[in-house]
Amino acid sequence: MAAEFDEEHFVPALIVVDMQEDFCPPNGSLAVTNGRSIAPLINSLLSQPGLVLRIATQDNHPPNHISFASNHPPPDNRPFESFVQMTNPNPPPGQEPETKLQQLWPVHCVQDTPGAELIPEIDADRFDLVTKKGRHSQVEMYSAFADAFGNIDPTVTMQSVDVDITSELQAKGVTDVIVVGLAGDYCVKCTAIDAVKAGFRSWLIEEGTKCVDPTGWDLVKEELGIAGVSVIHSDDPVLQK
């Protein structure tokens, strides 16, 4: 069930996902077409007075990250095409570690490199909180709520993320999370879905994102709807509150 607007209980936060140089033209190693073009809309959202928390996420990988195609031997090292198996290094107590297929990417957002920086077009001064994710070499982390295995408290054992954003949102009494940024079919999608899992109403602004593969967006929207995320336009009444 998609989120419905509840004016009586509406405490919104904005999450701006991965607006980083490596995801933007002209020089990003994993540039999303027109990625930079959504910055003005994001800045106008950031200036909305009703938000109680404005969060930025940053992909922040070590050089030996499992998602980099170049860290694997041929023939399984083709960015965008190859997959490798990864194993949950932090399985729940008493359970066998789960395995998953990991899609491979060009090297991107390496810790302490220019490609990992937020793009200067975004009004970063407005963020209350910036969180870095994907810091564990053996695990993918598309959303800042949880890694690919759904581990939601990775701060202690996995070094996957530096801030527990669920706790931060709860501490401010947030009911609704509005999600924008890059890329619509990966980190934005997973952030919006994990926000539902974490107990928030979740809204994804269609004009506030761009996809690695724009031709797949309709399918992604179906997936989002099934997961309980509401995909809205930037003129939606929810955003005027």
Ligand code: VGL
């Ligand atoms: C992302 C692929 C790999 C994203 C991050 O920000 O959507 N995509 N790492």
Ligand code: ZN
């Ligand atoms: Zn990444």
